[in-house]
Amino acid sequence: MKKLLALVLGLALAGSALAGDKKKDGADCCAMGADNAAQMKAFYKEVINAHNVEAADKYCAPGFKDHNPDPGFKGDLKGLKANFKAFFAAFPDVKMEVKQIVAEGDLVVARVIMSGTQKGEFAGMPASGKKFKIQGIDMVKLNKDGKATDRWGNFDNAAMFQQLSPKK
Numbered sequence: 001m002k003k004l005l006a007l008v009l010g011l012a013l014a015g016s017a018l019a020g021d022k023k024k025d026g027a028d029c030c031a032m033g034a035d036n037a038a039q040m041k042a043f044y045k046e047v048i049n050a051h052n053v054e055a056a057d058k059y060c061a062p063g064f065k066d067h068n069p070d071p072g073f074k075g076d077l078k079g080l081k082a083n084f085k086a087f088f089a090a091f092p093d094v095k096m097e098v099k100q101i102v103a104e105g106d107l108v109v110a111r112v113i114m115s116g117t118q119k120g121e122f123a124g125m126p127a128s129g130k131k132f133k134i135q136g137i138d139m140v141k142l143n144k145d146g147k148a149t150d151r152w153g154n155f156d157n158a159a160m161f162q163q164l165s166p167k168k
Helices: 029-049 053-059 077-090 157-164
Strands: 007-010 060-066 095-104 107-117 131-142 148-155
Touching (some): 029 053, 029 095, 029 107, 029 131, 053 060, 053 077, 060 077, 131 157
Parallel strands (some): 007 131, 060 148
Antiparallel strands (some): 095 107, 107 131, 131 148
């Protein structure tokens, strides 16, 4: 699931903030980036790894927009939460491992590994008990309150479907 798979949004475990210019209000971009990287890590931990869909409200602004929603889901906060619920039902052990996170100002980019076991129907495929492990990238823009306003993401869905499909 490319959205989560995070944020989506996603938000992420090792942190490196890149120094940038001063923001208009005088806040140091490096410090802002480090705070935002911490928010992204907390999102992955509390929403995705703990499978706490309702906690997304804590991390996403009301007008949140996912620019790459999964097929069949809207790119708003309600759609994100519905997508997470469906994904957690299909993969009850899904986890997100942050391999790298880079933050600059109000943008955070996380390179993650997502893994899980298919225990329920997913994208028309019946539960198979098969495991998957894929890489993904989430880029999230956060507002001054540290809440995600926008998310762009790309996950290796082809590899995921290849790992879950029946072998011939």
